[in-house]
Amino acid sequence: MRFVRDNGLSIFFLAIFLVSLSGQAIAGHGAFNHDQLLHHGDPISLGRYLTTSEFAADVAENWQSEYLQFTLYIFGTVWLLQRGSPESKPLDKAGLESDEDQKVGEHADARSPRWARSGGMRTALYSNSLLIVMTTIWLASWLAQSIAGASGYNANQLDHQAATVSWLHYLGSSDFWDRTLQNWQSEFLAVGSMAILSVYLRQRGSPESKPVGAPHDATGLEG
Amino acid sequence: VRASVLMRALFVTYLILIVAGLAYFVTIGLLHH
Numbered sequence: 351m352r353f354v355r356d357n358g359l360s361i362f363f364l365a366i367f368l369v370s371l372s373g374q375a376i377a378g379h380g381a382f383n384h385d386q387l388l389h390h391g392d393p394i395s396l397g398r399y400l401t402t403s404e405f406a407a408d409v410a411e412n413w414q415s416e417y418l419q420f421t422l423y424i425f426g427t428v429w430l431l432q433r434g435s436p437e438s439k440p441l442d443k444a445g446l447e448s449d450e451d452q453k454v455g456e457h458a459d460a461r462s463p464r465w466a467r468s469g470g471m472r473t474a475l476y477s478n479s480l481l482i483v484m485t486t487i488w489l490a491s492w493l494a495q496s497i498a499g500a501s502g503y504n505a506n507q508l509d510h511q512a513a514t515v516s517w518l519h520y521l522g523s524s525d526f527w528d529r530t531l532q533n534w535q536s537e538f539l540a541v542g543s544m545a546i547l548s549v550y551l552r553q554r555g556s557p558e559s560k561p562v563g564a565p566h567d568a569t570g571l572e573g
Numbered sequence: 574v575r576a577s578v579l580m581r582a583l584f585v586t587y588l589i590l591i592v593a594g595l596a597y598f599v600t601i602g603l604l605h606h
Contacts, residue, residue, distance in 0.1 A: 409598065
């Protein structure tokens with residue numbers, strides 16, 4: 351199957367995403383019912399658990415942090431460099447680069463996408479389309495986390511005969527920021543360490559690594 | 574040609590999955606509000 355070989359990355363990650371999400375649903379359901387029993391509540395079915403705001407907020411908070419990570423990485427690597435890292439551009443290429451380098455407008459070739467060739471607004475939009483879409487998904491999933499998180503928080507408040515809060519009030523709550531920052535910190539550490547570890551360490555055959563024999567200070571080389 | 578159609582289908586599948594997921598989470602949050 352040539353299609354499977356040619357698209358192995360997207361297909362493999364789609365498959366393990368679906369398996370992991372199913373696993374999260376089953377494990378989350380178990381944990382939710384355990385908590386219900388501790389609070390003298392009734393256990394609920396898996397189907398019903400999938401419609402709880404706890405499940406929605408748990409998934410959304412991880413989505414938003416992953417999309418933030420890639421959004422920052424795409425944007426940051428336009429301007430920020432790391433000497434010796436295959437994740438960085440060569441040290442003299444910081445910034446948006448020339449139209450010639452980027453093959454836009456009159457520098458586009460016959461196989462360039464139409465919107466790279468057309469110039470004007472369309473080319474400007476297409477030139478930033480990856481960042482625009484990733485930022486949109488990040489903000490939308492952060493919004494989803496906040497809405498589902500607020501409703502889960504209020505359900506918990508009601509369980510303990512405490513006052514509920516508005517969505518805006520929830521945005522300033524420690525629950526919202528605890529859920530948000532615990533995800534962000536791990537993404538930022540992973541990205542920063544990847545940038546510097548890949549200066550000195552190698553994985554033969556991976557485009558995330560430099561070639562095994564490349565010198566430590568060679569920047570922007572992929573394996 | 575068929576391979577490029579399938580590749581675009583994979584691209585669209587990811588986008589639909591993400592948009593559907595986000596819509597689902599927002600709807601759940603709003604319904605429980």
